[in-house]
Amino acid sequence: MNQRIGRLERPALMGVLVREIINFSSFWRSSTFSATVEPTVYLLAFGFGFGALVSEVGGFDYIDYIGTGTVATAVLFSSAFPSMFGTFVKYKFQRTYDAILAAPVDTEELVTAEALWIGIRAGTYGCAPMLVAMVFGLDPSWGMLVVPFLGFIAGFGWAGFGMAVAARMNSIDNFSYVISAVLTPLFLVAGTFFPIDGLPDWAQVAAQANPLYHLVELVRHAVFGFEPGADVIHLAFLVAFGLLTWRLAITWMQKRLVD
């Protein structure tokens, strides 16, 4: 594996990143709009809707609880979705990847650079709900500075997940299966809107395998105080998730892009 990673050349990664950055400059307004407005809607709806019924959840003010929980939602929405759809569109419809692979860039570098870029974006947009929650009364803390990095790691993993899925799909309609059967349950059973300890045992166990759950826990701990023992495990899980989906995306994209 070491030798393979050595093959990641900086100029190749840069080339792919520059393409993404220049493209992003043409649509950052809409992305930023949705990244900020979405969590605001969640906070308002759940915060004032549910918040009227429950003032405290798991020892937190409900607004603080979902303000930190939806960081993971924002990370998921700005990584897994753009990755799945973007990858599919870029190899199937726009044939962008054909153009990039004709340049001195290998699939491994292409996938890595795309995942890095999506990770960076997810890390940045992941902070939006937290910032919105601060407007609604979430107290600032030093640990919040770690949140973009947590978002980056998880975003990198979801980017790999999205690319791996896109590499196996023959039609864009098939994404519905993944969204309904995988992403929606993961998104709901992550401790974002309600604690998972109220769920049946099997669901609690299943949640342990949910990267979003680990991200939610890490973000809450970063904001309200770390729990070193547990957090090392949460972090290790996210890193492992990222490495796994990254390698899987490379293998499957290679199969898809190179005959």
Next chain:
Amino acid sequence: MSALTLRGVVKRFGALTAVDHLDLDVPEGTCVGLLGPNGAGKSTTMRMLTAQAIPDEGSIEILGFKLPKESKAARAQCGVVPQLDNLDITLTVEQNLLVFAYLYRIDRAHRKAAIERALEIANLSDRRDTKVDKLSGGMRRRLLIARGLVHQPRLVLLDEPTVGLDPQVRQELWALIDRLRSEGTSILMSTHYIEEAERLCDTVTIMSHGKAVASGPPRQLVTEHAGAEAIEVYGPPAKLAEVERSSREAGLKTRRTGTSVSVLGVNGDGPDGERRPTNLEDVFVLLTGEEIA
């Protein structure tokens, strides 16, 4: 020296053999045409040259690099112009070139000059800030070609460079390609436009069912396979069939040319009809067959 050498290259997709023991050479500084009907294996061959398809057998060497192992080094010195437009349509002309200046690793000091040069080649200097989706089809194709030339490649791979374009635009692109060749760039061009190959290529390889069925300078291929002159005979189907039969009995090759039959390689006597010089199209149809697969 050869800019590109293929020896015994085979590429299979399941039961289908898309490229079947293909040999091909592009001597440095020349333009070689890969001519063949749709499905002859031209595009697969092109994809193998950028390691986007890996051959099952045979060897490929480009600019001294062995593929697929050293493909990245080869790709750095090749310019690729794909058949299907894959420009970033929401970006401007200049931004598209800038992205490729990075992808082809042009260092910062030379980046601006390289982009200006490419804009000049594409004759798009005054359109630099126009978004690609606002360009005409011809401009897009020029940009697509210029994008592949931004790093001044030693070998250019053109996959059907003028497919689907107006005759005027096609002329314009031919001038561009001819200029490239006169500057010493090696070119491999796949096409199914015969006139294009005839005008631009020093040598032509005709492909059919994944095999090279003939190879040589266009004029030489014509005389070799179709002789100097052809007679085109018009008439009702029965007459055409009769001409075909009698010519073949006389040892002459014929081919259908729409509403007429062309009798090829006539020296002196032949059936009554319009005499015309033979051309590459005659060779093409003779060698690749009249039926469309």
